[in-house]
Amino acid sequence: MEKLAGINRPSSPYLKAIGSIVWKDLLAELRSRELISAMLVFALLVILIFNFAIELQPDLRITITPGVLWVTFAFAGTLGLNRSMAVEKDRGCLDGLLLAPVDRSAIYFGKALGNLAFMLIVAIIVLPVYSLLYNISLFNPGLLLVVLLGSTGYAAVGTLLSSMAVQTRTRDVLLPVLLFPVIVPVLLAAVKASGGYLQNLPMNEIWPWLNILIAYDVIFTAISFMVFEFVVEE
Amino acid sequence: MIKVHKLVKRFGSKTVLRGLDFDVQAGEFVALLGPNGAGKTTFLRILASLSRPTLGTVQVAGYALPEQAGSVRARLGVVTHMPLLYGDLSAEENLQFYGRLYGITELNRRVQEVLDLIGLTLRRRDLVRTFSRGMQQRLAIGRAILHDPEVVLFDEPHTGLDQDACDMLDELLRDVAGRGRTVVMTSHDLARVEDLATRFDVLSRGVISASARRADLGKNNLLDFYRQSLAG
Amino acid sequence: MRPQPKALTFLTILSGLLFIAALGMVFLFAPIEAVMGYVQKIFYFHISNAWVGMLGFLVAASSGVIYLVKKDLKWDIVEFSAVEISLVFFLIAIVSGSIWAKPTWGTYWTWDARLTTAAILEMIYLAYLLLRQGIDDPERRARFSAVYTLIGAVSVPITFLSIRIWQTIHPVVIGLGSSDAQGSFGMTTSMLITMFFCLITFSVVFVTLLWYRIRLGQLSEQVDQLKYKVMQ
Numbered sequence A: 001m002e003k004l005a006g007i008n009r010p011s012s013p014y015l016k017a018i019g020s021i022v023w024k025d026l027l028a029e030l031r032s033r034e035l036i037s038a039m040l041v042f043a044l045l046v047i048l049i050f051n052f053a054i055e056l057q058p059d060l061r062i063t064i065t066p067g068v069l070w071v072t073f074a075f076a077g078t079l080g081l082n083r084s085m086a087v088e089k090d091r092g093c094l095d096g097l098l099l100a101p102v103d104r105s106a107i108y109f110g111k112a113l114g115n116l117a118f119m120l121i122v123a124i125i126v127l128p129v130y131s132l133l134y135n136i137s138l139f140n141p142g143l144l145l146v147v148l149l150g151s152t153g154y155a156a157v158g159t160l161l162s163s164m165a166v167q168t169r170t171r172d173v174l175l176p177v178l179l180f181p182v183i184v185p186v187l188l189a190a191v192k193a194s195g196g197y198l199q200n201l202p203m204n205e206i207w208p209w210l211n212i213l214i215a216y217d218v219i220f221t222a223i224s225f226m227v228f229e230f231v232v233e234e
Numbered sequence B: 001m002i003k004v005h006k007l008v009k010r011f012g013s014k015t016v017l018r019g020l021d022f023d024v025q026a027g028e029f030v031a032l033l034g035p036n037g038a039g040k041t042t043f044l045r046i047l048a049s050l051s052r053p054t055l056g057t058v059q060v061a062g063y064a065l066p067e068q069a070g071s072v073r074a075r076l077g078v079v080t081h082m083p084l085l086y087g088d089l090s091a092e093e094n095l096q097f098y099g100r101l102y103g104i105t106e107l108n109r110r111v112q113e114v115l116d117l118i119g120l121t122l123r124r125r126d127l128v129r130t131f132s133r134g135m136q137q138r139l140a141i142g143r144a145i146l147h148d149p150e151v152v153l154f155d156e157p158h159t160g161l162d163q164d165a166c167d168m169l170d171e172l173l174r175d176v177a178g179r180g181r182t183v184v185m186t187s188h189d190l191a192r193v194e195d196l197a198t199r200f201d202v203l204s205r206g207v208i209s210a211s212a213r214r215a216d217l218g219k220n221n222l223l224d225f226y227r228q229s230l231a232g
Numbered sequence C: 001m002r003p004q005p006k007a008l009t010f011l012t013i014l015s016g017l018l019f020i021a022a023l024g025m026v027f028l029f030a031p032i033e034a035v036m037g038y039v040q041k042i043f044y045f046h047i048s049n050a051w052v053g054m055l056g057f058l059v060a061a062s063s064g065v066i067y068l069v070k071k072d073l074k075w076d077i078v079e080f081s082a083v084e085i086s087l088v089f090f091l092i093a094i095v096s097g098s099i100w101a102k103p104t105w106g107t108y109w110t111w112d113a114r115l116t117t118a119a120i121l122e123m124i125y126l127a128y129l130l131l132r133q134g135i136d137d138p139e140r141r142a143r144f145s146a147v148y149t150l151i152g153a154v155s156v157p158i159t160f161l162s163i164r165i166w167q168t169i170h171p172v173v174i175g176l177g178s179s180d181a182q183g184s185f186g187m188t189t190s191m192l193i194t195m196f197f198c199l200i201t202f203s204v205v206f207v208t209l210l211w212y213r214i215r216l217g218q219l220s221e222q223v224d225q226l227k228y229k230v231m232q
Helices: A014-032 A034-053 A058-090 A093-099 A104-134 A141-165 A171-182 A184-198 A203-232 B040-047 B069-074 B091-101 B107-118 B133-145 B163-178 B190-196 B222-231 C006-029 C038-070 C073-105 C113-133 C138-169 C179-183 C189-231
Strands: B002-011 B014-024 B029-033 B055-060 B063-065 B076-079 B151-155 B182-186 B199-204 B207-213
Touching: A014 A034, A014 A104, A014 B091, A034 A058, A034 A104, A058 A093, A058 A104, A058 A141, A058 A171, A058 A184, A093 A104, A093 B076, A104 A141, A104 A203, A141 A171, A141 A184, A141 A203, A141 C138, A171 A184, A171 C113, A171 C138, A184 A203, A184 C138, A203 C138, B002 B040, B014 B040, B014 B207, B029 B040, B029 B190, B040 B055, B040 B151, B040 B182, B063 B069, B069 B076, B076 B133, B091 B107, B091 B133, B107 B133, B107 B163, B133 B163, B151 B163, B163 B182, B163 B190, B190 B222, B199 B222, B207 B222, C006 C038, C006 C189, C038 C073, C038 C113, C038 C138, C038 C189, C073 C113, C073 C138, C073 C189, C113 C138
Parallel strands: B029 B182, B029 B199, B076 B151, B151 B182
Antiparallel strands: B002 B014, B002 B055, B055 B063, B199 B207
16 A cells, blocks of 8 residues: 555644634635625625714714724624634535544634634724724724724634534524623723723723733633534534 | 444434444445435444544544544545535645645645546646536545545445446546555445445444445345345 | 422422512511612512522533533533523513612613623523524534533623723713612611521522423433334
């Protein structure tokens, strides 16, 4: 029996596996652009609707902006999470990943980082558009930091929960129902911190919110990656 | 190569596999037959390390499942009736992705080899969603043998393929098996399986109810053998 | 089918008696509060229900973790029984709180930390039940439920803290709507005694109901098994 050199290593390097999965997700998305376009269109529609739903008088806009932005991200985010997992489930690709000699947690990190990337890409496009439409400068490094921290927490829990939701019958409806009650600290802290940066509040008022975001990110990334194998393995 | 002893698999109150014994030597090509719902797919998923046994021992390629699943996975290739391929990636990219997950060295050379073997070299850059089912199945096989596994499992690979595609598939199957690999294939198509396999096992009511070597069976007796083993 | 254990019958009777006694204490023994009058008596049941809700929550979270470690399905039954009961008790707590709030604070609801967290907790419970409804395989259902319980259990304290911090920076000003207003009547000894008695009563009621619900779950499982045997 022919044996090719160097093939049968028990498991491939952890980081390489994560990198491969992220690369695969980005590449596939680049080709089809299904995920990002859905998220983007949705996000822009929501922002437009807010114009009519809430009277955005110029002086009120600064206070309302963080809330509008994060509601938008939260809802657009579920679209992305759902589709990212649906791809794996529908063509049985999740099995393909599970068959490979890679750690289950590597699969988790790969998918979570991919989901995070998609959320950030959407944010990068939505923020300037919002700035233009409502004449508020959102080019604020503090704000960008909050977007990063908030999206991380969202993606960490969202990836785990979407892996569960996609294996149930009630798939699409279930994810927001599972996710939103659990993500409240992230939304609250992100909105307050964003508002703080936009209104140039002193750092000691913003710090508690940043702390909550960081704590949440750390705790839930840790829990999710430990518990992921229970969700994907039978 | 594969040693299964008193395997039991339960889903809640449903018992699908009831103390199944199964022993396969290296190089054998076992066709696993049985009626729908007998548990063939469940059994194959357990061998593939995708599902855990409720009770009993399972050993594949010398490693125990589920404890040493990682080592088993490195030596195992699986083809199910789902393609396990990413539609938005090209044939080449799919193979490269999986190759990286399996830690294959000299990846480009190996990918080229496999593409040649499955006859998809000319379509290497085409996206998989443009492939016919037959081509996807061939690529799926390519994915399964990319890391040169000792054991290959097939779950009804002929499903949904037309006559020509089936013939092409059979040629590929013979090639895969011909290199000394151990193969287990579930199937409904007795006619196809008759020429391919060296051994026929029947899974019925949660256990292997009958087993026969091709040499012992003689030509055209497979159908009788199958019917008899189900009646018993 | 095991007959109802004597201990359970005893507990049931005890619960009934304690409950009647508690009612008696609340209406006859505890004094009428000076400022709020009769309405204040809701407090005893409100607190007890909230306490039992918390208890149920802790039981559910612990059972979930134990299930993930031990894989014994009986912990799954304990877990969802606790969730169901806790859901109802918390709901009663919220409603009774609202009834008390209207005459006291002039509004049915405030967005203070405790109430908001209670509402979110109810949402988590409902999400939990919806999750279970969407899965048929008992083992997978148990695994996913346990995972979600864990996620929910960890997020609730963080949620409570976040809203608390939000409040100290932006105190909720709706009449006397700060969460301290709840305890803003001085408690005499007889009130304290009544309160503790009610807490104990409701804890007993909780254990009784939990036991019944677990039995119901087990019986339901037995029915499934029998159904499956008949269908074979």
